[in-house]
Amino acid sequence: MRSTRRNFLTVSGAAAALALAGNLPEIRAAAAGWTGRPDRRDPFTLGVASGDPLPDAVVIWTRLAPDPLAPFGGMDRRPVEVQWQVAEDEQFHRVVRHGTAKAQPESSHSVHVDVRGLRPWRHYWYRFRVNGQLSPVGRTKTAPAYDAQLASLSLAFASCQAWWEGWYTAYADMAKRDHDVVFFLGDYIYEFGIDRGIRPHSNEPYITQQTVTLDEYRQRYAAYKLDPDLQNAHARAPWVVTLDDHEVVDNWADEAHPSAPPAQFLVRRANAFRAYWEHMPLRLAQLPKGPDMQLYRRIRYGRLAEFSVLDTRQYRSDQAYGDGTKAPGPETKDPARTITGAAQEKWLLDGWTASQSRWNVMAHQTAIARLDTKDGPEVLVPMDTWDGYEASRDRVLGGAAQRKVRNLVSIAGDLHRSVASDLKLDFTDPSSATVGAEFVGTSITSGIDGQDLDAGGATLLRENPHMKFGNFQRGYVSCTITPRQWISDYRVVDKVSVQGGTVSTRAKLLVEDGRPGISEVQQ
Template identity: 90%
Template sequence: MLSTRRKFLTAGGAAAALALGGNLPEIRSAAAGWTGRADRRDPFTLGVASGDPLPDAVVIWTRLAPDPLAPFGGMDRRPVEVQWQVAEDAQFHRIVRSGATRTGPEASHSVHVDVRGLRPWREYWYRFRVNGRLSPVGRTKTAPAYGAQLSELSLAFASCQAWWEGWYTAYADMARREHDVVFFLGDYIYEFGIDRGIRPGSNEPHITRQTVTLDEYRQRYAAYRMDPDLQSAHASAPWVVTLDDHEVVDNWADEAHPSAPPAQFRVRRANAFRAYWEHMPLRLSSLPKGPDMQLYRRFRFGRLAEFSVLDTRQYRSDQAYGDGTKAPGPETKDPARTITGDAQEKWLLDGWAASQTRWNVLAHQTAIARLDTKEGPEVLVPMDTWDGYEASRNRILGGAVQRKVRNLVSIAGDLHRNVASDLKLDFDDPASATVGAEFVGTSISSGMDGQDLDPGGATLLRENSHMKFGNFQRGYVSCRVTPQQWISDYRVVDKVSVQGGTVSTRAKLLVEDGRPGIAEVQQ
């Protein structure tokens, strides 16, 4: 193991080993007044963000990086004090919380402040200051009190943002809407190297080489985070994030990947997890411990909606039949195989048993509905989705029915296409009971411009009677949730290959309280 670690350490030397462990500085209080001479270099090139809202708390984030693509973001190896403020107004006349924390090279000078003592269901604005320089201002919002009778919730969800394949026009649209919360469901970065891309700078070494070391993962996140539209979306609302495969490597499963022996892969996973945490507005409870990171968690918005955020990578069995698109068989149906792991499955089902909310939402990586991709009577499904883990799917959907879960909704990404489906208790039987609705969002940019309906999408609609809508453009999904209905607004971009594309609503889909499945599709 020692020789493996040496091989995978970054160019930064000892800094890379921090991916395998290490503690972070604690927050301490500070006076609200800010003084000091400004540094000429802007340390806030990667913007600000907030996330994981609770009724009395939210995490605020930034990373100091005056030279974002350089090792350690161009910072030296000394710790730095960072001041922060949270206010009830964007002008910071009514500051309600303030303090200071120290950050340093062990966290790549990232800052995660878990701001406590806030009021439920309130807008707040936040900012940072270091060496006399002020950060951009971010808007955030706490969750409602757990027992609150909420009349409406506005949320968005997105996934899959290959930087070199298109502009982040969808994020500019998302930012203008100022949702109550945004869910990001995986593939924040892509780890592989490329030959060419749409954006200027796509031929730079930090994009064209594959990420393996900690420095390389940090640099890839910095390249993505420099995008102004992505920064605007982060600054517009709190984000709840989870990862999929490309934050580590394509189609990884637990500690298995064909790119390396298990010992080497664990080091790569540790590097990837460390860089992920450093660039996301996550609490210390999600700080990786070597190659392990706690990501599944639950968020409640009063008595209106509860979101179970899943991690379907870290605990899954290896893909059936060697991965790819295959016919279902004994391996996919094997009850010993799992996509969630036993502990997470129990956590999810126990949470549903105790739920008292109107809407119960799975926020996760990929489609739980069957995706038959083959024209005709033969069934071919992707082994990397829940189709490759049928026993897991049956336990989850059957468990929801057994626990009388009210208004089950799944939101997911990964497919690079918009797909909306009824969730069936038995996908082998079209007449089987409908137990919920699923909304899969397309990519922000992955796959480039796309088209309204490609041949693959047309086949999916013909072969899967439970599928109610399909589209192959880029974009995201904006949702309005009330006690009576859930409306998913599929926002699509005409072109991501150029800046300034046009964003429009392609379809609105309705789910009604007490009626499982999709009740109406407005196109």
């Protein structure tokens, strides 16, 4: 497999490097006044976004696409200079940073500006201009100073937003709440073809066909990003993103997927990664190099919380026993198999060793807690979650216990259901030590409306005594963190199959400082 990746990069050579990487956006100083040739077409149809906040910096993003579903977004195949501003007020009376960025056709005319020299822990507003057209205004917020004693932090996390399966009512609710940061934990798009969905126009080719080529992935992102509620949620707070499987193809694992031989799959993966980077507020450090992309990284909020953002797709062993839901066995316990790869696992554990934060958070794709899905003495667990990689889980949770990691919390998605659990050293023994808490958020839309508690959720609650809460509706999780407690507010939507669904709090779950696990559930 490793030699396949080397062959891909060698055989593709300079031509592939240019096609996949292109010229990077070039930032330079600009005059304070703005001029430009008027153009009646709106180039900012996909909105604006910001991400990966630091105490002195944040990434601001847009993509020029006057005809967003057309190849190259309807743009000419030439570079375009885009002016940008960052201000301390929404009216832009106090502009503190400005410049121009070059939107390159090789990057589908996306713009990623890493704005530096900002002040910690404050709101900023940003906008772009090109050819006489102004973008929508976005609001962002920098992280606090690394040694700041933060009184509180508000965050939201979400995943799994199948466009054709419902309306983004959860994002409309998220945008109304004042979050300091949003974590998106995978399945921003879905790659597979469908017959027809709930939304108007969901039988169009840009939704129904399978995405394989770079143009097809770009078009799929554009279709999703046209949604006004998603755009509004991006424009209200910085996002920290990581991908899961459907940004490439269902249940891929490193270089392996049954849809194609490794050499062909790597080309598809390179296409998917390229389109992903083009449409996310990511730094140049995350720019893919062919089929490889550096996604795991840390985001720190003073001494209050440190977030280790993981990538559990790119380095994992192939799923045990051919994937699916199976009984655990020697293959799931094999210490040679991994879900993170050895380098990322060491990075995670070393980071915990050095951490001085009150809360230490894994922001990743899928449940690390054991999920027995079968009633009775027989145990059946999903091979695509950490259940299929038990040795990896044991090393990570055992490593956290050995290092006496303070207030370990896992936030994840993927399951299309809400699951909150205590994290155990040994999930087969209810009396085993609890080392942390896990909050798995449901999907934004994937799975359509759902219900409060389905048969599968009832089985999970019966068979997994470490599980404290379950729900099968759509929504997201809003969290408030202080030095003394973590509160997870599970926000659910009664219906995503119609516009204007009702959003409410289904449960509030509490973790107290110094007391591992979930100490209270209010429903």
